[in-house]
Amino acid sequence: MENFSSGVMWQAVVAGDEHYDGRFYYGVTTTKIYCRPSCHSKLPKRENAVYFLSAVEAEKAGYRPCKRCRPxxxxxxxxxxxxxxxxxxxxxxxxxxxxxxxxxxxxxxxSAFHFQRLFKKAKGETPAEYLRRVRITQATVLLAESMLDNTRIAFAVGFRSLSGFYAAFRRQMACSPRAYRQLCRETEEGME
Ligand SMILES: [Zn+2]
Known part of the structure; x- marks a missing residue:
């Protein structure tokens, strides 16, 4: 379980920051109701807010779940x-x-537009960027563990062109696939 300071948690509640949802809950001492940080209910006074790391903890303390945010x-x-x-x-x-x-x-x-926007907000990158990263990560595994050549690997992980694969690989790994494989082999030999 994570440890947030009460200052951080209060800021999250004020901002209605959904990134904290599920990571802590806040209760209002005057109403005995608890909420997720992103809840759109009226903001309590700061001195009336208490924090819980789980919904169970809040319930044990005698708080009831908010009907709006369903914590x-x-x-x-x-x-x-x-x-x-x-x-x-x-x-x-x-x-x-x-x-x-x-x-x-x-x-x-x-819709493509809605999805793109949501994804970027949640992950900090577009779906295409995320997918490319997953593909390159898979390629590094194949380079390290298989004897497949670059072309086979590029297509095996979903690239449609070798040049696209090279460019994406270099951007993510800061070296060529060939240099990466070389490095893996050397590391392996060094360990024997
Ligand atoms: Zn709520």
């Missing part, structure tokens, strides 16, 4: 976060699929 529901009660989680799950399973980034919003029942 007692497990995990993060946000359809938007669920959407992003589902997207990341699909990417981790189907990263090698051609055109995955383009078909993802539709598969999740979202």
């Amino acid at each position: 007692e529901v497990n995990g993060v009660y946000s359809p938007e976060e669920e959407l992003i989680e589902a997207a990341c799950r699909i990417i981790s399973l189907e990263f090698d699929r051609e055109g995955l980034a383009e078909t993802l919003p539709g598969r999740l029942g979202s």
Whole structure:
């Protein structure tokens, strides 16, 4: 469980910061109701706010869950976060699929624009950037552990062109696939 200072938690409550949802809860001593940080209920006075690291803890202290933000529901009660989680799950399973980034919003029942915006907000990068990162990470595994050549690896992890693969690889790993493989081999030999 994380440890936040009461100052940090109060700021999160004031800002209604959904990034803290599920990481702590706040209760209002005057109403005996507890909420998620992102709840849009009226802000309590600072001196009336108390903090809990779990919903169970809040309930044990005699607080009732807020009807608006449903803090007692497990995990993060946000359809938007669920959407992003589902997207990341699909990417981790189907990263090698051609055109995955383009078909993802539709598969999740979202518009491309809305999905792009939500994803970027949640992850700090676009779905295409995230997908590219997953693909390159997979490529590093293949470079280290297989004898496949660069072309086979590029297509195996979902790139449509070798030049696209090289550019993305270099951007993420700051070296060429060949140099990366070399380094892995050397490290391995060094350990024997
Ligand atoms: Zn609430």
